Amino acid sequence: MSLAEDKFLRTEELTLNLGPQHPSTHGVYRAILTLDGEYVKGMENVIGYLHRGMEKLAEARTYTQFIPYPDRLDYASGMLNELGYVQAVEKLMGVEVPERAEYIRIIMAELQRMASHMVMLGSYALDLGGYTPWMYFFRDREKILDLFEMVSGGRMTLNYMRIGGVADDLPPEFLPRLKQFMAEMPASFEEYDNIVTGNEIFIARTKGVGVFKADQALAYGVTGPNLRAAGVDYDLRKAAPYGIYDRFEFDIPVFENGDCFDRFVIRIEEMKQSLRIIEQAIAALPDGPVKAKVPRVIKPPQGEVYHQIEGSKGCLGYYVVSDGSNKPYRLHIHGPSFINVGALPEMCMDLVLQDVIATIASIDFILGEVDR
Amino acid sequence: MENLFVNISGALRGWFAGIGLPPMAVEAVMALVYLVAILAFVLLNVVYLVYLERKISAYMQQRLGPNRVGPRGLFQTLLDVLKLFGKEDIIPNAADRWVFRLAAILVMVPAIMAFAVVPFGQGMIAVDLNIGIFYFVAVSSTATIAFLMAGWGSNNKWALLGGMRTVAQMVSYELPMVLSLLGVVMLAGSLNMSDIMAAQKTVWFVVLQPVAFLIYLVASTAELNRQPFDLPEGEQELTAGPFTEYSGMRYALFFLAEYTNMIAVSAIAATLFLGGPQGPWLPSWLWFVIKVYVMILIYMWFRWTFPRIRIDHLMAFNWKFLVPLSLANVLITGIGLEIYKWYQVIRW
Numbered sequence: 006m007s008l009a010e011d012k013f014l015r016t017e018e019l020t021l022n023l024g025p026q027h028p029s030t031h032g033v034y035r036a037i038l039t040l041d042g043e044y045v046k047g048m049e050n051v052i053g054y055l056h057r058g059m060e061k062l063a064e065a066r067t068y069t070q071f072i073p074y075p076d077r078l079d080y081a082s083g084m085l086n087e088l089g090y091v092q093a094v095e096k097l098m099g100v101e102v103p104e105r106a107e108y109i110r111i112i113m114a115e116l117q118r119m120a121s122h123m124v125m126l127g128s129y130a131l132d133l134g135g136y137t138p139w140m141y142f143f144r145d146r147e148k149i150l151d152l153f154e155m156v157s158g159g160r161m162t163l164n165y166m167r168i169g170g171v172a173d174d175l176p177p178e179f180l181p182r183l184k185q186f187m188a189e190m191p192a193s194f195e196e197y198d199n200i201v202t203g204n205e206i207f208i209a210r211t212k213g214v215g216v217f218k219a220d221q222a223l224a225y226g227v228t229g230p231n232l233r234a235a236g237v238d239y240d241l242r243k244a245a246p247y248g249i250y251d252r253f254e255f256d257i258p259v260f261e262n263g264d265c266f267d268r269f270v271i272r273i274e275e276m277k278q279s280l281r282i283i284e285q286a287i288a289a290l291p292d293g294p295v296k297a298k299v300p301r302v303i304k305p306p307q308g309e310v311y312h313q314i315e316g317s318k319g320c321l322g323y324y325v326v327s328d329g330s331n332k333p334y335r336l337h338i339h340g341p342s343f344i345n346v347g348a349l350p351e352m353c354m355d356l357v358l359q360d361v362i363a364t365i366a367s368i369d370f371i372l373g374e375v376d377r
Numbered sequence: 378m379e380n381l382f383v384n385i386s387g388a389l390r391g392w393f394a395g396i397g398l399p400p401m402a403v404e405a406v407m408a409l410v411y412l413v414a415i416l417a418f419v420l421l422n423v424v425y426l427v428y429l430e431r432k433i434s435a436y437m438q439q440r441l442g443p444n445r446v447g448p449r450g451l452f453q454t455l456l457d458v459l460k461l462f463g464k465e466d467i468i469p470n471a472a473d474r475w476v477f478r479l480a481a482i483l484v485m486v487p488a489i490m491a492f493a494v495v496p497f498g499q500g501m502i503a504v505d506l507n508i509g510i511f512y513f514v515a516v517s518s519t520a521t522i523a524f525l526m527a528g529w530g531s532n533n534k535w536a537l538l539g540g541m542r543t544v545a546q547m548v549s550y551e552l553p554m555v556l557s558l559l560g561v562v563m564l565a566g567s568l569n570m571s572d573i574m575a576a577q578k579t580v581w582f583v584v585l586q587p588v589a590f591l592i593y594l595v596a597s598t599a600e601l602n603r604q605p606f607d608l609p610e611g612e613q614e615l616t617a618g619p620f621t622e623y624s625g626m627r628y629a630l631f632f633l634a635e636y637t638n639m640i641a642v643s644a645i646a647a648t649l650f651l652g653g654p655q656g657p658w659l660p661s662w663l664w665f666v667i668k669v670y671v672m673i674l675i676y677m678w679f680r681w682t683f684p685r686i687r688i689d690h691l692m693a694f695n696w697k698f699l700v701p702l703s704l705a706n707v708l709i710t711g712i713g714l715e716i717y718k719w720y721q722v723i724r725w
């Protein structure tokens with residue numbers, strides 16, 4: 006019998022406002038929790054604190070001018086967001102991207118996926134109270150950001166992709182540093198395993214917590230690592246290869262429990278696969294131009310296109326409608342974070358407050374993408 | 378060197394008597410001197426423990442830590458405390474003003490009081506009570522009330538949740554901690570700190586009571602509300618738990634109390650399990666400081682390694698594992714003592 010059922014003991018439900026200013030809501034997410042003791046009996050998502058009207062802004066920018074904007078969507082994975090956008094426009098225009106640019110894009114996209122996962126894993130560990138693992142993840146992410154700085158001058162807001170290729174060729178010091186980074190990663194993976202996934206307390210706190218089964222995940226439209234942790238083998242890189250992903254050999258890690266632990270480990274496994282892809286891409290990197298010959302003023306033909314890529318958080322889609330002018334008539338962004346946040350209340354039901362924090366962290370959403 | 382502080386205290390006592398104070402007044406003034414000495418020792422250590430903690434965590438996390446203020450950042454925490462003095466003291470409108478104010482003071486009182494029975498060196502106990510350990514346990518357990526007052530008085534939901542967690546946690550972990558101390562008391566046959574120290578002349582109790590030592594280590598970490606048992610504060614969950622509404626010097630008092638408690642608990646561990654201020658070559662008070670710091674480093678090591686435990690696991694771990702284990706330890710110690718007695722009889 007729970008406390009609330011005891012008729013001699015008068016209890017009250019406590020309404021608790023989690024966020025938008027709270028250390029572990031990862032930005033300005035807000036949840037209104039109804040608590041019975043520390044058990045969550047109701048949860049309501051409140052979003053919109055970071056709404057910047059990104060889609061409307063696109064209508065007042067030329068196609069090229071909009072490239073830096075996707076960086077600010079999911080600000081932990083700028084490269085991937087840009088990649089999705091430029092590929093959508095290229096699809097609309099029918100531009101052929103040079104080989105070298107395609108390979109560079111793959112390297113950047115996979116590096117960005119790793120960086121994004123590191124942010125997630127680090128802040129996840131931090132939300133469970135592990136300060137040191139957080140530092141370990143961010144230390145390794147720093148190396149990736151350094152690589153990005155070499156090619157684009159920026160660390161998080163990169164503005165590197167271009168319609169028809171990439172902004173610049175790789176600087177000569179890039180590949181040696183990248184290889185050094187890749188050589189260092191196996192030791193780091195071991196460290197992650199020792200300090201987080203092998204930790205008794207971490208396992209006790211995440212195994213069987215915030216379980217989301219495959220049918221529930223599919224019903225909510227959850228994608229990305231969260232879906233694969235629930236046991237659905239769906240990754241756009243394999244299911245509907247874009248760019249040149251069909252040339253690479255890699256596995257899609259799939260777990261089955263769909264709990265917080267799986268959502269953590271699957272990202273580490275994905276990072277290992279990303280390393281494999283980068284390794285192959287470096288080996289096959291051809292010479293040549295990094296930018297296709299595209300008109301100075303981009304004017305796609307009238308029409309519409311939907312293009313989606315496997316972002317770090319799930320299926321990231323861009324819907325572009327062109328009226329033949331130099332600005333998009335309408336641009337819609339399908340952000341995976343937005344979809345994943347929607348599933349949160351159901352996942353958190355009947356958990357204790359501490360587990361809610363773990364579950365929020367395990368979903369890995371970025372408010373820039375939720376609110377757009 | 379060995380009797381440095383004892384001699385200073387003796388000289389002071391002689392001087393006070395020399396200027397014509399009656400014996401009662403001399404005792405009273407000496408008590409004040411002890412208090413000032415303890416406060417100076419504790420606060421100085423606390424300020425540098427914060428610095429040490431930040432440096433150690435930095436080295437564990439491959440950072441540099443504070444390094445701007447003074448040589449190697451040595452003045453960082455000193456200036457942080459000064460800064461907190463100058464901060465605006467905010468009391469929320471909705472708070473229960475007196476409870477809120479009082480809590481910040483009350484949290485510091487038992488932390489300092491516990492030092493009365495700590496043997497800082499050979500013959501360096503402020504008050505050598507014959508119920509030393511009992512006094513320590515009794516005083517330190519009253520800190521719970523201050524946390525509850527802070528949580529309740531803030532009139533903030535996060536603070537209330539934190540306060541409730543503190544009470545649940547500290548009251549529960551009190552039990553295995555006391556029971557683990559009982560093993561030592563049984564061996565020494567006394568609650569007096571000097572007697573316990575004397576009983577460890579040949580062999581430290583950590584050797585005879587390894588299980589009790591481990592239980593004490595775990596339970597005292599929980600008592601200190603430090604990781605992995607820092608649920609009451611649980612920054613990522615409860616922002617700052619009972620301290621959420623506190624600012625300025627009142628907040629600093631909670632912060633200082635945490636570190637003061639850490640020194641106290643480490644000092645008790647050093648006295649009861651690590652032989653107290655005994656050791657070769659070096660003066661006894663130096664040995665004591667070394668042992669205390671070894672214990673403190675262990676607590677810090679815990680903090681920067683483990684994630685936070687969940688509240689129901691915390692309770693289950695305590696009631697289903699630690700308490701039975703400590704009871705078993707007491708039982709086995711008792712049986713061992715009996716066997717030892719018979720052995721002595723047979724040998725004679």
